[in-house]
Amino acid sequence: MSSAQVAGEALALTLTARQAADFELLANGGFAPLRGFIGSGDHRSVCEDMRLASGEIWSIPITLATDLECAVGDVVELSAPNGKALGRLTVSEIYDKDLELEAEQVYRTTDAEHPGVAAIREEGARCIAGPIEAIALPDHDEAFMRRYQTPEESRKAFADRGWTRIVAFQTRNPIHRAHEYLTKAALEISDGLYIHPLIGETKKGDIPADVRMRCYEVLMDNYYHPDHVMLGVNPGKMHYAGPREAVHHAIIRRNYGCTHFIVGRDHAGVGDYYGTYDAQRIFDDIDTAELGITPLFFEHTFWCNECEGMGSAKTCPHPAESHLFLSGTKVRELLSNGEKPPPEFSRDEVAQILIDAYKEESATDG
Amino acid sequence: MSSAQVAGEALALTLTARQAADFELLANGGFAPLRGFIGSGDHRSVCEDMRLASGEIWSIPITLATDLECAVGDVVELSAPNGKALGRLTVSEIYDKDLELEAEQVYRTTDAEHPGVAAIREEGARCIAGPIEAIALPDHDEAFMRRYQTPEESRKAFADRGWTRIVAFQTRNPIHRAHEYLTKAALEISDGLYIHPLIGETKKGDIPADVRMRCYEVLMDNYYHPDHVMLGVNPGKMHYAGPREAVHHAIIRRNYGCTHFIVGRDHAGVGDYYGTYDAQRIFDDIDTAELGITPLFFEHTFWCNECEGMGSAKTCPHPAESHLFLSGTKVRELLSNGEKPPPEFSRDEVAQILIDAYKEESATDG
Numbered sequence: 001m002s003s004a005q006v007a008g009e010a011l012a013l014t015l016t017a018r019q020a021a022d023f024e025l026l027a028n029g030g031f032a033p034l035r036g037f038i039g040s041g042d043h044r045s046v047c048e049d050m051r052l053a054s055g056e057i058w059s060i061p062i063t064l065a066t067d068l069e070c071a072v073g074d075v076v077e078l079s080a081p082n083g084k085a086l087g088r089l090t091v092s093e094i095y096d097k098d099l100e101l102e103a104e105q106v107y108r109t110t111d112a113e114h115p116g117v118a119a120i121r122e123e124g125a126r127c128i129a130g131p132i133e134a135i136a137l138p139d140h141d142e143a144f145m146r147r148y149q150t151p152e153e154s155r156k157a158f159a160d161r162g163w164t165r166i167v168a169f170q171t172r173n174p175i176h177r178a179h180e181y182l183t184k185a186a187l188e189i190s191d192g193l194y195i196h197p198l199i200g201e202t203k204k205g206d207i208p209a210d211v212r213m214r215c216y217e218v219l220m221d222n223y224y225h226p227d228h229v230m231l232g233v234n235p236g237k238m239h240y241a242g243p244r245e246a247v248h249h250a251i252i253r254r255n256y257g258c259t260h261f262i263v264g265r266d267h268a269g270v271g272d273y274y275g276t277y278d279a280q281r282i283f284d285d286i287d288t289a290e291l292g293i294t295p296l297f298f299e300h301t302f303w304c305n306e307c308e309g310m311g312s313a314k315t316c317p318h319p320a321e322s323h324l325f326l327s328g329t330k331v332r333e334l335l336s337n338g339e340k341p342p343p344e345f346s347r348d349e350v351a352q353i354l355i356d357a358y359k360e361e362s363a364t365d366g
Numbered sequence: 367m368s369s370a371q372v373a374g375e376a377l378a379l380t381l382t383a384r385q386a387a388d389f390e391l392l393a394n395g396g397f398a399p400l401r402g403f404i405g406s407g408d409h410r411s412v413c414e415d416m417r418l419a420s421g422e423i424w425s426i427p428i429t430l431a432t433d434l435e436c437a438v439g440d441v442v443e444l445s446a447p448n449g450k451a452l453g454r455l456t457v458s459e460i461y462d463k464d465l466e467l468e469a470e471q472v473y474r475t476t477d478a479e480h481p482g483v484a485a486i487r488e489e490g491a492r493c494i495a496g497p498i499e500a501i502a503l504p505d506h507d508e509a510f511m512r513r514y515q516t517p518e519e520s521r522k523a524f525a526d527r528g529w530t531r532i533v534a535f536q537t538r539n540p541i542h543r544a545h546e547y548l549t550k551a552a553l554e555i556s557d558g559l560y561i562h563p564l565i566g567e568t569k570k571g572d573i574p575a576d577v578r579m580r581c582y583e584v585l586m587d588n589y590y591h592p593d594h595v596m597l598g599v600n601p602g603k604m605h606y607a608g609p610r611e612a613v614h615h616a617i618i619r620r621n622y623g624c625t626h627f628i629v630g631r632d633h634a635g636v637g638d639y640y641g642t643y644d645a646q647r648i649f650d651d652i653d654t655a656e657l658g659i660t661p662l663f664f665e666h667t668f669w670c671n672e673c674e675g676m677g678s679a680k681t682c683p684h685p686a687e688s689h690l691f692l693s694g695t696k697v698r699e700l701l702s703n704g705e706k707p708p709p710e711f712s713r714d715e716v717a718q719i720l721i722d723a724y725k726e727e728s729a730t731d732g
Contacts, residue, residue: 184681185551189662223673225683296555307589308709309675315550317591343674 012077013068013089018119020080020138021200021237022062025252027087027134029151030236032255037064039093039129047098047105050247057291059247060106060239063097065123070094076128080138092130099125106244109273115203116239116270140235143213144199149232154194155257157230163191167260167296168253170267172198172206172238174215174354176346178301180223181310186262186296193229194258195220200237203270211357218349232256242267242274243282246295254293263295303344336362377442379434379455384485386446386504387566387603388428391618393453393500395517396602398621403430405459405495413464413471416613423657425613426472426605429463431489436460442494446504458496465491472610475639481569482605482636506601509579510565515598520560521623523596529557533626533662534619536633538564538572538604540581540720542712544667546589547676552628552662559595560624561586566603569636577723584715598622608633608640609648612661620659629661669710702728 015023025031033056038046043061045053052058070076074091103110103117112118140148149157158166167186171179175195187193195216199209213233220231234252239245245268250261267279275281280297288294299312303324307316316323324344326334334341336358340351381389391397399422404412409427411419418424436442440457469476469483478484506514515523524532533552537545541561553559561582565575579599586597600618605611611634616627633645641647646663654660665678669690673682682689690710692700700707702724706717 181675182554184677185554187681188548188551188664188667188678189555223683225680228680298554301554309547311550312554314591314594315553317589 011068011070011074012079013066014079014081014083015086016123017081018123018201018237019064020086021235022064023078023086023132023134024138024235026062026132027137028235030234030252030255031062032151034058034062036089036092036131037127037129038062040095040097040127042129043095043097043127044101047101050244057247057251057286059244059251060241061097061102063127064089064129065097065120065125065127067124067126068128070128078132082139084136084139086136086138087132087134089128089132090130091128094126094128096125097127107239107241107273108243111273114240114270114273116241119239138235140199140233141210143210144233144235147213147231147233149256151256154230154232158192158194158257161192161227165190165260166192166194166258167262168194168196168256168258168293169262170196170198170234170249170253172202172212174207174212174346174350175219176341176350177303177310177344180219180347181301182262182264182298185298186260187228190260191228193224194253194256195224195229195231196234196253196256196258197231198234198236198238200235202238203240206238207354207357211353214353214357215350218353219347222349223347238268240268240270240273242269243279246279247282247286247291250291250293250295254291258293260294260296262298264298265300303342377434377436377440378445379432379442380445380447380449381452382489383447384489384567384603385430386452387601388430389444389452389498389500390504390601392428392498393503394601396600396618396621397428398517400424400428402455402458402497403493403495404428406461406463406493408495409461409463409493410467413467416610423613423617423652425610425617426607427463427468429493430455430495431463431486431491431493433490433492434494436494444498448505450502450505452502452504453498453500455494455498456496457494460492460494462491463493473605473607473639474609477639480606480636480639482607485605504601506565506599507576509576510599513579513597513599515622517622520596520598524558524560524623527558527593531556531626532558532560532624533628534560534562534622534624534659535628536562536564536600536615536619538568538578540573540578540712540716541585542707542716543669543676543710546585546713547667548628548630548664551664552626553594556626557594559590560619560622561590561595561597562600562619562622562624563597564600564602564604566601568604569606572604573720573723577719580719580723581716584719585713588715589713604634606634606636606639608635609645612645613648613652613657616657616659616661620657624659626660626662628664630664631666669708 041053046058046061050059070091072091076089078086107117167190169183183193216231246263253261263280265276283295299314301312304311304316304318304322306318306322335354338355407419412424412427416425436457438457442455444452446452473483533556535549549559582597612629619627629646631642649661665680667678670677670682670684670688672684672688701720704721
């Protein structure tokens with residue numbers, strides 16, 4: 001592309017929901033130090049070295065795939081899927097990214113069944129890069145907006161509360177007792193807990209973000225301490241990139257002002273693409289001082305009848321038959337039949353919300 | 367003192383139990399980098415700056431107070447209270463330490479009722495300093511020796527297990543549910559937990575170390591996971607120096623190979639000499655990288671009937687009436703009457719050991 005080309009007239013591009021989620025985190029500071037969609041040099045560097053060309057740790061390429069005809073120097077007006085004007089991008093490069101390199105290096109698989117790989121292939125290789133200028137952020141439902149904070153706002157909220165050790169919890173599921181326990185274990189050694197559910201696009205079958213928000217809210221009202229727990233929302237989308245996405249999730253929470261980040265087993269995984277501990281081991285080779293946030297690694301947790309409490313394979317010595325275990329299938333079956341799992345598995349209030357959601361869903365389906 | 371003096375004949379000194387505890391940690395590496403009882407320069411520096419004259423962080427002076435007539439260069443043969451030969455000290459300095467400076471700076475009080483201040487005053491100001499050479503360590507009962515490890519041995523044991531994140535728990539009390547919970551919360555984010563009870567001298571009224579060991583052993587057998595929890599013993603004595611002793615306890619556990627150290631409310635405190643969080647706040651001014659171990663700060667923890675689980679003022683939002691609280695007086699009353707506290711307060715097995723110990727004690731008293 002010629003860099004001498006004169007800036008053209010404004011072009012228009014309506015972003016997909018996934019692209020708008022990237023725009024939002026670029027615009028609100030959640031993707032700092034990125035200030036725009038990355039070019040070919042950064043793309044290759046991120047894929048191969050997990051770093052931007054400038055050297056900073058970055059684990060998932062933030063690219064804008066589009067067929068829009070444009071030239072370097074053009075200004076592209078960007079709008080959300082609902083038509084809301086978001087801002088503009090000044091095209092600095094038009095390139096074909098190496099999709100298979102990204103699949104192999106970032107997703108560790110080229111399997112078309114992998115939802116993240118499928119998504120980038122569907123978007124295509126042709127990308128435009130360039131800095132963005134935001135005039136607005138995408139709209140969200142009121143349920144999300146009442147908890148919405150930009151990184152600047154969450155940092156200020158933490159400072160106002162005098163928190164210096166803040167642990168972030170990424171989630172794309174309702175919080176049952178197991179996750180409540182590990183967030184609280186992490187909070188015991190911190191000043192504050194930032195529950196930061198992802199509300200962008202997830203794969204089919206995942207529980208919708210608005211239902212999940214109701215679950216989080218009821219926990220905030222009944223089981224978390226308001227002086228030590230904040231609920232925000234991460235407008236990002238899921239990539240299901242396992243270890244690379246664990247790093248990605250950590251970087252975002254660093255930008256939101258958190259000092260620690262919970263990484264469970266199979267974090268951001270899907271199917272059998274990643275080893276159980278891959279998303280923890282990837283941090284072995286990362287200097288957490290450079291990363292700017294410290295991961296806290298957790299095992300699966302459960303209620304144990306002999307401990308009469310929550311625990312994990314590390315803290316509970318009792319055999320599996322003492323542990324309350326319900327498969328995801330079993331839990332869905334119970335809830336969709338209007339039955340609550342035991343209170344040691346899920347708070348009654350959370351179970352009720354999920355039962356109601358299943359009822360609404362089947363009423364809609366009907 | 368004249369440094370030109372010729373080394374005299376061997377002199378003999380029988381250490382008190384408190385001095386033998388210091389000797390043991392000097393000899394086994396628990397007090398590294400110290401290799402002997404400190405002199406006047408280190409004493410003043412530790413009192414005033416919480417550092418050795420060489421600059422290393424050190425919070426409680428390790429001095430040898432004695433009236434023994436000797437001269438610089440003399441070699442003093444040291445023996446344990448039971449007569450066992452332990453090794454020798456080569457006198458490098460004889461000096462009167464500033465007891466009141468130590469009381470004010472280390473103990474933050476000159477009150478004679480403070481057990482640590484009372485102890486150093488009773489020992490007196492005249493000290494001999496010098497490097498020690500150990501030929502043996504003091505004897506301990508079999509109950510302690512089966513768990514005894516030198517810092518070299520514990521480091522090797524951690525390495526053999528592949529642990530890189532090891533959290534240490536200092537205790538001078540039986541472990542009830544509250545402390546079990548916080549050790550397990552800390553373990554959830556670590557590879558291993560090192561329960562490291564202090565078995566040296568404590569104040570009157572504290573539960574004897576051998577009874578406590580039985581409590582720890584029964585928890586090791588029934589409630590801690592053998593692959594993730596080790597029980598050792600710290601031969602040190604208590605100073606009840608609150609914040610300064612929290613740092614001291616952390617340094618010792620660093621030497622034993624631990625990476626994290628649990629600091630609760632009023633750690634190593636006694637009476638009302640220290641603020642609830644003083645022993646946590648003292649770490650605010652310490653570079654944990656320099657210290658070589660990271661403190662983990664905990665609140666008081668308890669069973670909550672609404673949470674149906676353990677929690678703290680940070681993790682449980684419910685009012686005090688939902689919390690199971692038993693005063694120390696109440697617990698002693700229950701146990702001495704042969705009654706078990708609720709299982710949410712203390713494991714049955716632990717309660718039974720304490721009940722039996724109270725029975726034995728009253729039989730002995732009678």
